[in-house]
Amino acid sequence: MVLNFRPEVQGLRALAVLLVVLYHAGFPGLRAGFVGVDVFFVISGYLITALLQAEYAQTGRIVLSAFFARRIKRLLPAALAVLVVVGSVGVWLYPPGEQAEYLSTLRAAGLYVSNAWLAARSLNYFAPASAENPLLHTWSLAVEEQFYLVWPLLTLWALGWRKPAAPWRRPLMLLILGAVSLAACWYFTVKVQPWAFFLTPMRAWEFAIGAWLVGKRAEGWQATVGAVAGLGLVLGSAALMPSAAVYPGLWAVGPALGAALLLWSLAGEQSANWLRRPLSAQPLVILGDLSYSLYLWHWPVLVALAVLWPNPDGVQRGLALLLALACAAVSLYGIENPIRRRAMASRWVLALGAVATLLMLALSNWAMHRAAQHGDDGLAHIEAAASDRPRLYALNCHQFFFDERPAPCYFGAAASAPVVALVGDSHAAQWFPALEGLALREGWKLVTMTKASCPIWDLPLHSPPLRRRYWECERWRDGVLVELQRLQPQLILMASANHYGLAEAEQVQGLVRYAQRAQQAAGEAKLAVLRDTPRPGFNPVRCLARAHWRGHQAESSCPISDSDEKVWRERLAEQERRALSTIGLRYVDLSASLCPQRRCELQRNGAWMYSDDQHLSASFASSLDRALELSLRGQALLPLQTGGK
Incomplete structure (x- = not known):
C-alpha cells in the first residue's frame, strides 16, 4: 500500500x-x-x-x-x-x-x-x-x-x-x-x-x-x-x-x-x-x-x-x-x-x-x-580503577535516588565502643575506606548513612538525574537526624560535594543550619565537616585507558592542570571554615595530603587517585587513614571515650 x-x-x-x-x-x-x-x-x-x-x-x-x-x-x-x-x-x-x-x-x-x-x-x-x-x-x-x-x-x-x-x-x-x-x-x-x-x-x-x-x-x-x-x-x-x-x-x-x-x-x-x-x-x-x-x-x-x-x-x-x-x-x-x-x-x-x-x-x-x-596488564590496571569504590556499594550501604529513609550500616568494634557517624552524599562515602581502617585501629563502631547526590545541607535541592525537586533527599536528611538522636554518637563526620550549582552563600548557610540540627539531635557529640575533594576536570581513568589503548604515553596524555579556584573552591572552603568556627564546629581539611603544592597527580601512595571524574578511589582513600587521624587529633576530635560520653 x-x-x-x-x-x-x-x-x-x-x-x-x-x-x-x-x-x-x-x-x-x-x-x-x-x-x-x-x-x-x-x-x-x-x-x-x-x-x-x-x-x-x-x-x-x-x-x-x-x-x-x-x-x-x-x-x-x-x-x-x-x-x-x-x-x-x-x-x-x-x-x-x-x-x-x-x-x-x-x-x-x-x-x-x-x-x-x-x-x-x-x-x-x-x-x-x-x-x-x-x-x-x-x-x-x-x-x-x-x-x-x-x-x-x-x-x-x-x-x-x-x-x-x-x-x-x-x-x-x-x-x-x-x-x-x-x-x-x-x-x-x-x-x-x-x-x-x-x-x-x-x-x-x-x-x-x-x-x-x-x-x-x-x-x-x-x-x-x-x-x-x-x-x-x-x-x-x-x-x-x-x-x-x-x-x-x-x-x-x-x-x-x-x-x-x-x-x-x-x-x-x-x-x-x-x-x-x-x-x-x-x-x-x-x-x-x-x-x-x-x-x-x-x-x-x-x-x-x-x-x-x-x-x-x-x-x-x-x-x-x-x-x-x-x-x-x-x-x-x-x-x-x-x-x-x-x-x-x-x-x-x-x-x-x-x-x-x-x-x-x-x-x-x-x-x-x-x-x-583483550588488553594488557597495564590497561587492566587502569580500568580496574573505575570499579575501585568503597565496599559500601557492594554491601548496599550507600542509598540511591528513591530511598527516603536512612538505613544505617555498622562497621568496626562491638556495641559498647564509641560511635562515629559518617553522613553525607557519595563524597562522604568515598572517605569510608580511610575511616574503616581508623575505626578498626582505634576500636570504634563506625555507622554510615550516605545517599547518592544528597548533600548534607538544610536546603531544597534539584536532582539532575530525576530532573525535579529531590524530595527523597529532603526526607532522608530529616530521617538522619532521627537516627543521630537514637545513636547518640560521640563524633559526627559530615561531607558533601560542592558542585550542586547553588550560590556559595546559600550553600554555606544550608550547611551550617544542618550541622546545628545534627549536633542538637546527637546531644553532646563532636561534629566536623570534611572539606570536599578537588575535581580533576575530566575522567582520568577513561582518559588514561583511551591513551593506553591507542598506544600513547598515558600519563602525559592526561595531565591534571594546576588547581585553580574552580577546582579547589578556595573561597567556598574559607567561607565554610569561618561559618562553622563561629558556632564551635570543626573543619577538616586534608588538601595537603591530597594534592601537595596544590597540584593533583594521577597516582599517589601507590594507587590511582580517582575512580572517575570526581570520586577518590577506594585504594587511595584507604591510604589517607593516618593523615585523617592526625587531622582529627590536631583538632581535639580524638580520642573518643569507650563506653559512651
Missing part, C-alpha cells in the same frame, strides 16, 4: 531533522532542538495511520505480515549498517572497558529496546554519561518500532476485525489513549523524568495526535492561521524553551501541537501555499528523503569527533556534519532504496530480518567477549 507522495511532508521531515542535528552540533540559538523528535513522532502517527486506513478502506483488512515486512525493508538495513560500523569503529576507538558499555547499548538497539536500556542506565549513579554513548539517539528509533509493533493491532480493532466498527470507536480509542498517555507523561516527568523521556507509553500521545489528523484538513484562513501557529510553536519551542524546563511533560505539547497544526494546514488542496512551496522545494525534499539516514549517522559521527578531539570547534563540528550527510547519502542510495524497491515475499523479508538481527546480536556478543579478553 502506497500513499500519494506529499513533498511538503518531506520538507517537514527535513525541518525536524535539521533541528535535531544542529542542536546536537551546538548550533547557537537552538536551546531545545531535540523537539524535532516530537515532530517526527507526530508525522509517524499520521503517515502510518493513513497507510493502514487506506489499506483497510480498499481491501477490508490489514495484512500484518505485509505491514511488518515493509517496515523491516524500510528501516532495518540502514540501522544494521550503522550498528555494524559503530561496532567496528568502536573497537579501535574505545578501550575494552568502554566497549562493553556501548556494545550493550548496540545489542539493545538491535532489538529496538534501547529506550528501555537507556532509561534504566540514566538512573544508574555510576553509569557512563549517556551523552558519550554513540548509540544514544537510537532510543527514538526504538520508540517508533515499538509503536509500529502495536499500532496496526489497535487500528485494526478500531476499524473492525471482520466488519466495519461503529464510527465512534476510532476517535474514542485515540482520545482515551492520548489522554492516558499524556497524563502518564506529565506524571512521570514530575516523578521519574527519564521514564517519561525514553519510554513508549509516555510518548504514545504524540503518535495519537498524528493519527487523529488522518482525513482532516484545513482550508482558507484556517489553514493560514494553523500554519503560522504551527510553525511558531515548533520553532519557538526549539529556540525559546527555558533551560530549566523539565522535558517532556507538558512542554512537549508545544512542538507536538505545532507539528499537528502544520500537517492539518498543509493537507488541503488550496491551503497555506505560502508555506507549502518552500517546504516542497527540492533541497528540502531531498533532505527529507535523507532524514532517517542522517538521523542515524549524525550522532555517532559527532561522538567520535568529541572522542578524538575533545572540545571540537565550530569548523570541526561542521565538517563532522558534512561527513554524516555523506554517510546518509551512501546509506539511502546504496542500501535503503535498493533493498526497499526489491520485490520479495513478506515471509522472506520477515525471515531475513530475523536472521540479520540474530546475526548482529551474535556478533555483538562475540565482540563483548573479545573485548573482555
Whole structure:
C-alpha cells in the first residue's frame, strides 16, 4: 500500500531533522532542538495511520505480515549498517572497558529496546554519561518500532476485525489513549523524568495526535492561521524553551501541537501555499528523503569527533556534519532504496530480518567477549580503577535516588565502643575506606548513612538525574537526624560535594543550619565537616585507558592542570571554615595530603587517585587513614571515650 507522495511532508521531515542535528552540533540559538523528535513522532502517527486506513478502506483488512515486512525493508538495513560500523569503529576507538558499555547499548538497539536500556542506565549513579554513548539517539528509533509493533493491532480493532466498527470507536480509542498517555507523561516527568523521556507509553500521545489528523484538513484562513501557529510553536519551542524546563511533560505539547497544526494546514488542496512551496522545494525534499539516514549517522559521527578531539570547534563540528550527510547519502542510495524497491515475499523479508538481527546480536556478543579478553596488564590496571569504590556499594550501604529513609550500616568494634557517624552524599562515602581502617585501629563502631547526590545541607535541592525537586533527599536528611538522636554518637563526620550549582552563600548557610540540627539531635557529640575533594576536570581513568589503548604515553596524555579556584573552591572552603568556627564546629581539611603544592597527580601512595571524574578511589582513600587521624587529633576530635560520653 502506497500513499500519494506529499513533498511538503518531506520538507517537514527535513525541518525536524535539521533541528535535531544542529542542536546536537551546538548550533547557537537552538536551546531545545531535540523537539524535532516530537515532530517526527507526530508525522509517524499520521503517515502510518493513513497507510493502514487506506489499506483497510480498499481491501477490508490489514495484512500484518505485509505491514511488518515493509517496515523491516524500510528501516532495518540502514540501522544494521550503522550498528555494524559503530561496532567496528568502536573497537579501535574505545578501550575494552568502554566497549562493553556501548556494545550493550548496540545489542539493545538491535532489538529496538534501547529506550528501555537507556532509561534504566540514566538512573544508574555510576553509569557512563549517556551523552558519550554513540548509540544514544537510537532510543527514538526504538520508540517508533515499538509503536509500529502495536499500532496496526489497535487500528485494526478500531476499524473492525471482520466488519466495519461503529464510527465512534476510532476517535474514542485515540482520545482515551492520548489522554492516558499524556497524563502518564506529565506524571512521570514530575516523578521519574527519564521514564517519561525514553519510554513508549509516555510518548504514545504524540503518535495519537498524528493519527487523529488522518482525513482532516484545513482550508482558507484556517489553514493560514494553523500554519503560522504551527510553525511558531515548533520553532519557538526549539529556540525559546527555558533551560530549566523539565522535558517532556507538558512542554512537549508545544512542538507536538505545532507539528499537528502544520500537517492539518498543509493537507488541503488550496491551503497555506505560502508555506507549502518552500517546504516542497527540492533541497528540502531531498533532505527529507535523507532524514532517517542522517538521523542515524549524525550522532555517532559527532561522538567520535568529541572522542578524538575533545572540545571540537565550530569548523570541526561542521565538517563532522558534512561527513554524516555523506554517510546518509551512501546509506539511502546504496542500501535503503535498493533493498526497499526489491520485490520479495513478506515471509522472506520477515525471515531475513530475523536472521540479520540474530546475526548482529551474535556478533555483538562475540565482540563483548573479545573485548573482555583483550588488553594488557597495564590497561587492566587502569580500568580496574573505575570499579575501585568503597565496599559500601557492594554491601548496599550507600542509598540511591528513591530511598527516603536512612538505613544505617555498622562497621568496626562491638556495641559498647564509641560511635562515629559518617553522613553525607557519595563524597562522604568515598572517605569510608580511610575511616574503616581508623575505626578498626582505634576500636570504634563506625555507622554510615550516605545517599547518592544528597548533600548534607538544610536546603531544597534539584536532582539532575530525576530532573525535579529531590524530595527523597529532603526526607532522608530529616530521617538522619532521627537516627543521630537514637545513636547518640560521640563524633559526627559530615561531607558533601560542592558542585550542586547553588550560590556559595546559600550553600554555606544550608550547611551550617544542618550541622546545628545534627549536633542538637546527637546531644553532646563532636561534629566536623570534611572539606570536599578537588575535581580533576575530566575522567582520568577513561582518559588514561583511551591513551593506553591507542598506544600513547598515558600519563602525559592526561595531565591534571594546576588547581585553580574552580577546582579547589578556595573561597567556598574559607567561607565554610569561618561559618562553622563561629558556632564551635570543626573543619577538616586534608588538601595537603591530597594534592601537595596544590597540584593533583594521577597516582599517589601507590594507587590511582580517582575512580572517575570526581570520586577518590577506594585504594587511595584507604591510604589517607593516618593523615585523617592526625587531622582529627590536631583538632581535639580524638580520642573518643569507650563506653559512651
